[in-house]
Amino acid sequence: MIVTALTEMFRLRHPIILGPMGAVSGGRLAAAVSNAGGLGLVGGGYGDPDWLRRELSLASEQARGAWGVGLITWSIDRRVLDLALGYRPGAFMLSFGDPRPHAPAIKAAGCKLICQVQDLEQARVACAAGADLIVAEGTEAGGHGGSRATLPLVPAVVDAVAPTPVVAAGGIADGRGLAAALMLGAHGALIGTRFYASAEALGHDEAKRRIAAAHGEETARTRVFDIVRGYDWPPAFPGRALRNRFLEKWDGRESDLASALQTEREAYQAAARAGDHDTAVVWAGEAVDLIGSVESAGTLVARIGAQAEARLRAGAGACRA
């Protein structure tokens, strides 16, 4: 068993956190990860109240261990925060924005505050806000993120915020990645894309099939999907997605897309409802190379944990020190 500050904080069997993937990490997936010994986080995204009520109820009913919720900081207000806290999550992750206005309410509720950061300045702000745990997210990650790569970012954040524990995110999909994150000084890994291709994830089967078939070169960081969907993301955070026909058409022509929104948005929304991922987005990270099939979340947690433990016991494997 791997014991770290993360496993001790939440009494986990494995130092693994489910990324709170908006509209993908529902209550069932979060509970499955928690029941397998990781920390399941419901992906509350932009904070839709009906979605949150449904999925947080599921998580609180089904999870036998610690679970939590994650929200996109720049898009939420106090009302959404209180709604989520009402389900008594053990962990609350804030990402993409200044956590300071929301941190006191989260901590006053007795909830552990997790802040996901993309650079050193954000890490220092999160630390000052009282974060119990900081997730350093590298640019390899699926979904929105910054421009720093996981390998140099994680140890730099570890040094900058010590003794606050850090968890690595971005490009980790198996036990090798988890073991590497621990060697960088992280206390665990937060994993998104690998869990998207799981049986319990919300999201269309076709999206999961595409993740299992894709290679890292087929992902790109883009604002095209946010423009067509009408989300006003801060420019610092483009999102990494699988390349598809829609992206090829508008990549580099973002202002043309903004002018053609009236027709494009309707067509996009219809494609998303139909599961047509030649048009609709599949957020996914560079680690898609390591994903070959859709599996149950519990199987994934157990395998990633066991593989990391075996790697750490065996040392680097290919070399001797």
Ligand SMILES: Cc1cc2nc3c(=O)[nH]c(=O)nc-3n(C[C@H](O)[C@H](O)[C@H](O)COP(=O)(O)O)c2cc1C
């Ligand atoms: C489909 C998808 C949706 C995501 N949505 C969110 C989100 O709503 N909030 C958030 O904090 N992070 C979100 N992320 C980022 C994850 O929290 C995490 O940083 C990332 O998945 C880690 O990298 P990986 O995908 O290589 O495992 C999302 C990632 C994916 C793949």
